[in-house]
Structures are given as structure tokens and as C-alpha cells.
Amino acid sequence: MKKTLLVAGFSALMTTTAMADGIGVSMALFDDNFLTVLRNGIQAHADANGLSVQIEDAQNDVAKQLDQINNFIASGVDAIIVNPVDTSATQAMSDAAAAAGIPLVYVNRQPINVDTLPDNQAFVASNEVESGTLETIEVCRLFKEQGKTEANVYVMMGELSNQAAVQRTADIHDVMAAGTCAVTLNIIDEQTANWSRDQAQSLMTNWLSSGTAFDGVIANNDEMAIGAIQAMKAAGLDMGTIVVGGVDATQDALAAMQAGDLDATVFQNAAGQGAGALDAAVKLAKGEAVEQKVYIPFELVTPANIDNYLSKN
Numbered sequence: 248m249k250k251t252l253l254v255a256g257f258s259a260l261m262t263t264t265a266m267a268d269g270i271g272v273s274m275a276l277f278d279d280n281f282l283t284v285l286r287n288g289i290q291a292h293a294d295a296n297g298l299s300v301q302i303e304d305a306q307n308d309v310a311k312q313l314d315q316i317n318n319f320i321a322s323g324v325d326a327i328i329v330n331p332v333d334t335s336a337t338q339a340m341s342d343a344a345a346a347a348g349i350p351l352v353y354v355n356r357q358p359i360n361v362d363t364l365p366d367n368q369a370f371v372a373s374n375e376v377e378s379g380t381l382e383t384i385e386v387c388r389l390f391k392e393q394g395k396t397e398a399n400v401y402v403m404m405g406e407l408s409n410q411a412a413v414q415r416t417a418d419i420h421d422v423m424a425a426g427t428c429a430v431t432l433n434i435i436d437e438q439t440a441n442w443s444r445d446q447a448q449s450l451m452t453n454w455l456s457s458g459t460a461f462d463g464v465i466a467n468n469d470e471m472a473i474g475a476i477q478a479m480k481a482a483g484l485d486m487g488t489i490v491v492g493g494v495d496a497t498q499d500a501l502a503a504m505q506a507g508d509l510d511a512t513v514f515q516n517a518a519g520q521g522a523g524a525l526d527a528a529v530k531l532a533k534g535e536a537v538e539q540k541v542y543i544p545f546e547l548v549t550p551a552n553i554d555n556y557l558s559k560n
Contacts, residue, residue, distance in 0.1 A: 269300060269325065270293070270298065270299070270301070270324060270326045270525070270528050270529075270532070271319030271324040271326075272302040272327075272330075273305050273312050273315040274286050274303070275305055275312070275330045275356070276304065276306065276332075279470075280495075280497045281469075281497055285355055285517040285521045288517055288519070288520065289522070289525055290521075291522075292526075296525075301319075307332055308332060309332045312329070312331070312332050312340075313343070316329065320349055324349065325349075325528075326349060326352065327344055327352070328352045328354055328524050328525065330356060331353060331356045334358055334408065335359045335410075336359075337353065340358075341358070341365065345365045348367075350367040350368065351367070351368045352527045352528045352531070353370045353372075353524075354370075354372065354521065355372050355411075356372065356410060356411060357372060357410040367531050369527045369531065369539045369541065371527055371541045373516070373542060373543045374542045374545070375411050375415055377513075377544065378411070378415050378494050378515065379418025379419055379494070380418045381513050381545055382415075382493070382512070382547075383422040383428065384422055384427060384428065386463060386465055386490050386510070387432060390429065390432075390462060391430050393490075397430055397432075397433065398432055398462040398463060399434075399435050399459075399460065399461045399462050400433070400462060400465055400490075401434075401436055401437070401454055401461055401463075401465075401475075402434055403437070403440045403466040403471040404437060404438065404440070405440075406442055407439050409442075412442075416467060419434070419465055435454075436454065438450055442468050442470055443470060443471065444470040444471065444474040446471075448474035448475070448477050451475040451477075451478035452478045452482075455478060455482050455484075461489075462489065463492070464492070466491070467494060468493055468494050469494060469495045469496070469499065469503075470499075471493065472491050472493030472500065472503075472509055473493070475491060476491055486508045490510050490511075491511075492510060492512065493509060493511070494513045494545075496513065496546075496548045496556050497512075501556060501557055504549075510549075510550075511547065512548045513546065514545065514556050516559070519543050523543065
């Protein structure tokens with residue numbers, strides 16, 4: 248029977264020795280700050296427990312990632328961990344692993360087939376309904392604190408093929424529709440910057456060129472928030488009056504918050520997700536049952552509690 252479990256962390260692995268053929272790990276992209284922390288979390292947890300992992304970079308290429316999974320299967324790994332490039336293209340990965348009888352664990356990005364995973368497959372991440380909701384409610388609170396009753400914002404979206412980007416953007420609209428925003432929130436425009444700092448800087452520069460008055464930026468992740476901040480600072484805007492929110496609580500984001508540029512972010516426990524995915528993969532490889540959906544709670548980060556997060560991501 249499939250179960251869903253909400254947890255804040257993971258206990259240590261049960262006593263185990265290094266697995267015969269190791270665990271294959273396919274990451275969507277190495278060149279990403281958050282995913283680097285996630286990848287390092289997997290490697291550190293493996294090293295601490297005497298486990299062998301082979302981590303490969305799919306370079307944001309769906310076909311390349313599927314090839315990696317097929318290669319893992321052909322080499323006889325004990326289990327596979329996947330951080331999907333495209334969350335709508337995971338059915339083929341699940342089918343390939345299931346046909347070979349090899350356990351598979353998705354990490355961080357929710358696969359489109361999450362509700363129909365075979366018994367020897369699982370998903371470890373954080374519930375994206377929390378991420379954009381926490382971010383948006385805090386941005387709204389800050390507008391209210393500024394004395395505003397209405398605020399105009401730009402929304403920066405992640406990759407549109409990614410479930411997290413879709414959900415985090417939906418969270419913004421859901422907060423508005425539910426009336427849980429402390430002010431009337433108006434979205435001037437929302438466009439994708441594909442999780443990228445550079446693309447976000449270009450997008451923000453284009454928005455600024457229109458001359459439209461705005462009060463803040465809500466970004467699906469910290470990298471885009473930082474890119475937006477860089478564009479605004481280059482244009483000479485006063486960051487003390489513009490509210491900017493992101494998600495992930497990366498080290499660069501926390502530095503931007505300490506500098507007074509970023510107003511809110513949401514901690515996503517990358518190391519915890521990595522360790523949790525490895526725990527699940529090991530247990531499935533040993534024939535043990537695991538919860539098929541393991542959620543690690545998001546946590547709002549503000550200048551008031553930033554000290555609690557400076558050494559985490």
C-alpha cells in the first residue's frame with residue numbers, strides 16, 4: 248500500500264556494507280548552485296556510510312539522462328537516483344527501471360507519474376505547495392509593513408517543463424485567490440528565466456526598460472532573484488524600497504539578504520533531500536519497504552532568523 252510521510256529529517260542508515268555494484272545517480276545539471284548542494288549531500292552521505300555512488304551530469308538533456316539510466320541498468324547497479332531534467336518525461340525512466348527490476352528514487356523534482364510509481368520506486372523532496380506559498384505570504388506582509396494596500400509585482404518562473412516552477416507560480420496565484428495576501432497583489436508580467444541568474448538579469452533589464460512602476464519581484468528561485476537584483480542595482484534603483492523574494496536559501500542568497508537586497512527566501516534542505524534519497528535507494532535495494540513520498544518541510548528565511556541558516560545550504 249502506498250503511503251505519504253511528512254518528515255523533518257532522516258535517521259542514519261541501518262548497519263550496512265558497501266553495495267556490490269553501487270548506486271547510479273543522474274543529476275539534471277551540475278552547473279546549478281542548489282543542485283550542487285544536493286549532489287554533495289548524496290556524495291557525503293555515501294562516503295559516511297561506505298556506499299559506492301556514481302554521479303553523472305545529464306547537462307539538462309532529457310535524452311542524455313535516459314541514456315544514463317539505461318547505462319546504469321546495463322551495468323547492474325543496485326539502485327538508481329534521478330534528479331529529472333524534465334519532470335513530464337519520467338514515465339520512460341520508471342518503465343526502464345521497473346522492467347529491469349532495479350529500484351529507482353526520484354529526488355527534488357516531482358515526476359509526472361508520482362502517484363503511479365511501482366512499489367520499488369519512491370520520491371524524496373519538499374512539498375512545493377509550501378515553497379511559493381511561504382514566499383508570497385511573506386512578500387505580501389512586507390508590502391503591508393511598508394504601508395501599502397496594493398502592490399504591483401513581476402514574477403520570474405523557472406523552467407516551464409519543471410513541476411516545481413509550475414507549482415511555485417501557481418502558489419502565488421493561489422495566495423491571491425484565497426485572500427491570504429495582506430495587500431491587493433497585481434502581477435504586471437510573469438515570464439520564465441529558466442532558473443538562471445544571467446537570464447533573470449536580462450529579463451529584469453527588459454522589464455525596467457518599459458518604465459512601468461513596480462513594487463517587487465517574486466522569483467521561483469534564488470538565482471533568478473539575484474539576477475533581478477543585479478539588474479535593478481545596475482539601473483540605480485533603491486533596493487531598500489523594492490521587495491524581492493526567492494526560494495532555496497542558497498549561500499549567495501543569504502549573502503544578498505545580509506546586504507539588504509533580498510527580503511525573503513525559503514530554505515529547501517538540499518543535503519537532507521540527498522541523504523534521504525540515498526537512504527531510500529539503499530532500503531529498496533535491500534528489499535525493504537519505504538514511504539513512496541517523503542517530504543522535508545520548507546522553512547521561511549528572513550533577516551530576523553537568517554543566522555539559523557547561514558551554514559546549512
